[in-house]
Amino acid sequence: MAQNKKTDFSGIDQEMANFAKALSHPARVAIIKILAEQNSCICGEIVEVLPLAQSTVSQHLKELQLAGLVKGTVDGKKSCYCINWETMQQSIQQFNGLLNSLNERKTFSCC
């Protein structure tokens, strides 16, 4: 983007934004929901459920992994994904912290 100014912001703001970015596509929201619902982790079943090509789903999974929200292992010729609860919990708490502090600040709106 002509220049990347993202790193000029505070570390916390960057982390918040990264977490939000990971969930900024409905496919990734859907994937997270699916993984949370099934306590046994799924693999290509995700592909069947989503209206996307297999390669596209793989791509979204990769992004979720990169954000630390999901981890995966290879199991035979199948791939098994599940939520990375350690980092997910951390991210959720951090993000909830922001949302709650917003709610606390809630006063009047001057405009």
Added chain:
Amino acid sequence: MAQNKKTDFSGIDQEMANFAKALSHPARVAIIKILAEQNSCICGEIVEVLPLAQSTVSQHLKELQLAGLVKGTVDGKKSCYCINWETMQQSIQQFNGLLNSLNERKTFSCC
């Protein structure tokens, strides 16, 4: 993006993703924080604080408005922005709903 598949997902997932997308850039996280901290709403002071050009900040503000998280009014030759608490609250609750349901599901991670 060759095709937009986002509308093929459930309305809720789309809303979640939209909310997340609004906060998927550190500049917008920072703006929201600033607006929440000052109960009197600010305008171009945001520009002074952020490491971005005035036009870029305007653009980010516009996106936040489009997502319904911020509203603004013109006040003389200045512009006044503040958080749109009605929709913000709604979005927060919806998003918290997702995050909480994830936490409830939290069992073991099979991989």
Added chain:
DNA sequence: TTTATTCATCGTATATTTACGATATTAAAT
């Protein structure tokens, strides 16, 4: 061993985002 299955990765096209400077607009100040 050959074939089929499951998935990741590559290449690529298109859409969107990010960022800025330049310009337009509007109102206050002179």
Added chain:
DNA sequence: ATTTAATATCGTAAATATACGATGAATAAA
């Protein structure tokens, strides 16, 4: 009336994101 100040918008360049088909790699099945 002119100038200054505060912002929004336009145009545009560059970076990213989204999506897919094709291909590759690895295992299971035949």
